[in-house]
Amino acid sequence: MMKQRWKFLPRLLKFRHLELDSALQQVLWTVAYPKRVFRYHQDQNEMRGYRARDDPSFLLLLCVFMSVSAIGYGLWLQLPVTGVICGWLWTVMVDCLATAVFVAVVMWLIANKLLSQQPGHNSVEWAYCFDVHLNAFFPLALGIYGVQLLLWPLLSRSGMAISLLANTIWLLSTGYYVYMTFLGYSGRYQHKS
Numbered sequence: 001m002m003k004q005r006w007k008f009l010p011r012l013l014k015f016r017h018l019e020l021d022s023a024l025q026q027v028l029w030t031v032a033y034p035k036r037v038f039r040y041h042q043d044q045n046e047m048r049g050y051r052a053r054d055d056p057s058f059l060l061l062l063c064v065f066m067s068v069s070a071i072g073y074g075l076w077l078q079l080p081v082t083g084v085i086c087g088w089l090w091t092v093m094v095d096c097l098a099t100a101v102f103v104a105v106v107m108w109l110i111a112n113k114l115l116s117q118q119p120g121h122n123s124v125e126w127a128y129c130f131d132v133h134l135n136a137f138f139p140l141a142l143g144i145y146g147v148q149l150l151l152w153p154l155l156s157r158s159g160m161a162i163s164l165l166a167n168t169i170w171l172l173s174t175g176y177y178v179y180m181t182f183l184g185y186s187g188r189y190q191h192k193s
Contacts, residue, residue, distance in 0.1 A: 023057030030138045030180065037135050038183050053131055062138055066096045069145035076152055091145075100137065104130040111185060132184030136177045143173030 029036045070091035074084030104126060111124040147169055148155060155166050 018057045018060065019055045020057050020061070023055070023061050026058055026135075027061055027138060030135050031142065034135075034139075034180050034183055037180075053127075058131075058134060062134060062141070063092050063096060065138075066091050066141060066145065069141070069149055072149050073145075073152075076149070096137070096141075100130060100133050103133045107132065107181075107185070115185070128184075132181060135184060136180030139180065140173045140177040143169050143176070 026037055026040065029040075067088055070088040071084060074087045079087065108124060108126045108129040111129065115124075148166065151165075151169075155162060
């Protein structure tokens with residue numbers, strides 16, 4: 001785990017060492033072929049002995065997407081520059097990163113305490129729980145931040161049909177998040193899920 005962390009952190013600062021093509025492929029997979037993402041993690045486990053990514057490219061792409069959508073919302077709503085910056089910081093730091101760390105900790109505890117075959121033995125890496133959340137969060141963010149931004153001229157009106165459309169986007173995005181999270185953990189714990 002420590003070796004893996006020390007591989008991950010320096011790569012954040014070295015752009016040439018990022019595997020952006022692989023991360024873009026995984027972004028496509030999270031939306032179109034979610035089972036492939038977790039099959040990739042299983043293959044990685046067989047080759048290297050751990051399931052979590054050692055490359056921060058996916059996280060960086062997610063942060064870039066969140067940044068573009070936050071700035072888009074700020075510009076669309078005609079916020080002052082400070083409002084756009086505050087919205088951007090909140091979206092990236094809280095909605096994306098802090099939430100990812102919190103959810104990863106909770107799921108890591110659940111996976112190792114309730115779902116583990118050997119209680120007291122940490123069989124799930126925290127970094128894998130972080131990856132499962134990021135994989136599930138990207139389609140959620142795409143729906144909530146991306147689709148709703150594109151439909152903002154329509155969604156900013158009032159009416160029952162508009163409310164139904166906005167809530168349907170939230171429902172589908174949240175449902176997809178739950179499905180992706182289930183896929184991430186079901187491969188490891190099919191006997192208890």
